[in-house]
Amino acid sequence: MKKHNFFAGPAILPQSVMKKAAEAAVEYNGLGLSLMEISHRSADVVEIMNNAEQHVRDLFNLSDDYAVLFLTGGASSQFYMAAMNLADSQEKTGYVDTGTWSAKAIKEANKFSEAVELASSKEKNYTYIPKGYDVPQGLNYVHLTSNNTVFGTQTKEWVNCDAPLVSDMSSDIFSREIPVEKFGLIYAGAQKNVGLAGTTLVIVRKDLVGQRQRDIPTMLDYTTHINKNSAFNTPPVFSIYVTMLNLKWIIDHGGVKAMEERNEEKASLLYGEIDSNPLFEGTTDIADRSTMNATFVLKDNNLDEQFLSLCAEAGIMGIKGHRSVGGFRASMYNAMEKDSVETLVSVMQHLKNAHA
Amino acid sequence: MKKHNFFAGPAILPQSVMKKAAEAAVEYNGLGLSLMEISHRSADVVEIMNNAEQHVRDLFNLSDDYAVLFLTGGASSQFYMAAMNLADSQEKTGYVDTGTWSAKAIKEANKFSEAVELASSKEKNYTYIPKGYDVPQGLNYVHLTSNNTVFGTQTKEWVNCDAPLVSDMSSDIFSREIPVEKFGLIYAGAQKNVGLAGTTLVIVRKDLVGQRQRDIPTMLDYTTHINKNSAFNTPPVFSIYVTMLNLKWIIDHGGVKAMEERNEEKASLLYGEIDSNPLFEGTTDIADRSTMNATFVLKDNNLDEQFLSLCAEAGIMGIKGHRSVGGFRASMYNAMEKDSVETLVSVMQHLKNAHA
Numbered sequence: 001m002k003k004h005n006f007f008a009g010p011a012i013l014p015q016s017v018m019k020k021a022a023e024a025a026v027e028y029n030g031l032g033l034s035l036m037e038i039s040h041r042s043a044d045v046v047e048i049m050n051n052a053e054q055h056v057r058d059l060f061n062l063s064d065d066y067a068v069l070f071l072t073g074g075a076s077s078q079f080y081m082a083a084m085n086l087a088d089s090q091e092k093t094g095y096v097d098t099g100t101w102s103a104k105a106i107k108e109a110n111k112f113s114e115a116v117e118l119a120s121s122k123e124k125n126y127t128y129i130p131k132g133y134d135v136p137q138g139l140n141y142v143h144l145t146s147n148n149t150v151f152g153t154q155t156k157e158w159v160n161c162d163a164p165l166v167s168d169m170s171s172d173i174f175s176r177e178i179p180v181e182k183f184g185l186i187y188a189g190a191q192k193n194v195g196l197a198g199t200t201l202v203i204v205r206k207d208l209v210g211q212r213q214r215d216i217p218t219m220l221d222y223t224t225h226i227n228k229n230s231a232f233n234t235p236p237v238f239s240i241y242v243t244m245l246n247l248k249w250i251i252d253h254g255g256v257k258a259m260e261e262r263n264e265e266k267a268s269l270l271y272g273e274i275d276s277n278p279l280f281e282g283t284t285d286i287a288d289r290s291t292m293n294a295t296f297v298l299k300d301n302n303l304d305e306q307f308l309s310l311c312a313e314a315g316i317m318g319i320k321g322h323r324s325v326g327g328f329r330a331s332m333y334n335a336m337e338k339d340s341v342e343t344l345v346s347v348m349q350h351l352k353n354a355h356a
Numbered sequence: 357m358k359k360h361n362f363f364a365g366p367a368i369l370p371q372s373v374m375k376k377a378a379e380a381a382v383e384y385n386g387l388g389l390s391l392m393e394i395s396h397r398s399a400d401v402v403e404i405m406n407n408a409e410q411h412v413r414d415l416f417n418l419s420d421d422y423a424v425l426f427l428t429g430g431a432s433s434q435f436y437m438a439a440m441n442l443a444d445s446q447e448k449t450g451y452v453d454t455g456t457w458s459a460k461a462i463k464e465a466n467k468f469s470e471a472v473e474l475a476s477s478k479e480k481n482y483t484y485i486p487k488g489y490d491v492p493q494g495l496n497y498v499h500l501t502s503n504n505t506v507f508g509t510q511t512k513e514w515v516n517c518d519a520p521l522v523s524d525m526s527s528d529i530f531s532r533e534i535p536v537e538k539f540g541l542i543y544a545g546a547q548k549n550v551g552l553a554g555t556t557l558v559i560v561r562k563d564l565v566g567q568r569q570r571d572i573p574t575m576l577d578y579t580t581h582i583n584k585n586s587a588f589n590t591p592p593v594f595s596i597y598v599t600m601l602n603l604k605w606i607i608d609h610g611g612v613k614a615m616e617e618r619n620e621e622k623a624s625l626l627y628g629e630i631d632s633n634p635l636f637e638g639t640t641d642i643a644d645r646s647t648m649n650a651t652f653v654l655k656d657n658n659l660d661e662q663f664l665s666l667c668a669e670a671g672i673m674g675i676k677g678h679r680s681v682g683g684f685r686a687s688m689y690n691a692m693e694k695d696s697v698e699t700l701v702s703v704m705q706h707l708k709n710a711h712a
Contacts, residue, residue: 032359198592236554
């Protein structure tokens with residue numbers, strides 16, 4: 001029976017990507033050696049890294065004004081590296097607080113700049129995306145979490161301001177078109193729409209880096225990695241290889257525009273059922289619903305166990321909600337096929353019929 | 357034809373480890389999903405991480421005084437994290453400069469402490485390990501690079517001092533027995549004797565951390581990762597899995613004592629040929645020769661190309677020396693079988709006979 005992988009992250013990857021990764025773990029490119037045991041300076045690995053970078057450039061039509069880096073440490077490391085690299089201690093940066101990860105980003109940025117909270121939806125347990133807030137002049141950048149994996153909300157319209165946007169796109173990068181020119185820095189842990197946990201994608205406008213007063217440790221300075229094509233030290237080669245394969249898969253399937261259509265179709269299907277099925281309800285404002293992570297509850301939580309059992313019987317995995325929200329969360333990243341969402345919808349209908 | 361993998365790093369792994377990694381990339385533990393696409397909070401991944409930690413504890417007979425962490429960023433990130441976590445800015449730390457990586461460690465440590473150079477072999481292009489140097493009182497720690505991958509030297513005797521030792525063991529950890537109680541911190545990039553590039557092993561005495569004045573970014577504070585069992589954020593699961601498998605392989609093959617015997621046998625074989633073959637000579641002091649990375653040259657470098665051709669014909673890969681030393685480097689990590697060294701020796705003998 002096919003398993004339907006709704007995990008929030010690490011998350012579903014295309015079958016063809018996993019198959020090629022497995023092959024490379026045994027032998028790569030006829031070398032007689034595994035990709036896991038060859039030098040990061042070898043021509044084969046350099047080619048993988050160059051291709052991974054090029055795929056990112058192609059997917060977002062990036063100009064040479066931007067550097068594309070494959071770092072480590074997850075998005076959590078970018079929380080402080082962003083401020084460390086883009087602001088001086090006495091300078092102001094702007095943050096919109098839309099959930100768990102935004103709040104962590106603000107905390108870390110405060111160690112390296114004066115992080116100003118521009119807006120927050122905390123008072124309603126992050127069930128919506130703040131809009132219409134003022135952005136003061138003179139901020140180094142404005143930071144947004146584009147998609148909130150825990151709470152199931154997603155930024156649909158990008159704030160207009162003079163400052164460049166900085167965005168944690170860990171859970172929705174490459175899921176839709178974005179106005180790249182508004183952004184000074186985009187970062188994403190790989191384990192959702194990018195590739196394999198272990199690398200962190202950083203897209204940064206080159207003119208913004210190397211301008212700070214502080215003495216940054218070499219490994220934390222974007223300039224180091226720009227100058228060395230992400231190979232100043234040994235990079236996480238296998239994670240970057242899987243990333244390269246996954247980005248190629250996105251390109252081969254029509255790029256971000258096609259992913260956007262595919263993701264909207266899946267999300268419409270699930271949200272349609274959530275709204276029409278009398279047993280269920282969504283947990284966020286409808287206008288701010290994420291196409292990547294749908295959060296919902298059973299109105300009668302006595303039915304939770306039965307629903308989870310039915311899901312398990314249908315091969316649905318990873319549907320339990322984050323502990324801070326409860327209920328259920330269905331993550332539907334790029335690689336998820338429509339039939340997985342259809343299976344979930346049919347289980348929801350089955351539960352409705354059983355309690356009609 | 358079998359390939360003989362002498363790459364310095366990323367480097368050879370046991371065949372059985374790569375085979376199991378490939379299987380996990382397709383499906384893990386009968387889940388119907390790949391290990392690459394399941395949550396780091398799932399029971400399967402938690403078990404992998406616990407096992408990896410336990411294997412490190414077993415290999416070094418570690419007491420509960422030590423924490424075992426799987427971080428990211430490579431040994432290069434530990435260059436600053438060691439000083440950042442273990443010393444205050446006005447405090448002194450001691451460093452022995454034995455090569456490229458030591459020099460980088462000193463540079464980064466100076467950003468967070470007063471890093472005192474205790475000894476250096478730089479004046480002889482790092483061809484030996486300094487000995488008999490004074491260690492002043494009052495240092496927070498004394499830092500050593502246990503094995504110098506680039507130059508082919510290895511610390512054989514550990515300096516006696518009151519301060520705890522801190523060691524970059526990236527290229528010889530688990531290759532031999534060590535007096536663990538002398539160490540306050542041991543770190544190693546995974547891509548040699550530990551496992552797969554993408555994780556960094558950190559073994560740290562718990563009483564040394566959390567004592568500093570400075571405000572450390574959450575992700576850079578060892579305390580964060582100690583408290584969360586290396587899963588504060590998404591860890592590089594696949595790299596840690598390969599690491600777990602490789603550590604289990606070491607245990608199943610007799611542990612570090614057996615590795616030490618195996619490595620000494622291989623190194624004796626190669627150094628014996630280097631010393632007896634009139635065409636070759638070693639590049640380091642004999643007493644300080646590394647069992648992991650043997651560096652050597654052809655006395656007549658007009659023969660270099662012919663030697664490299666013969667190596668290629670015999671399936672020998674990764675034998676070219678580091679650009680800062682030239683000549684040749686044969687890396688013989690734990691997973692290398694004796695027959696690979698025998699093959700290299702036979703090529704060296706063949707070259708000798710051709711020029712007799």
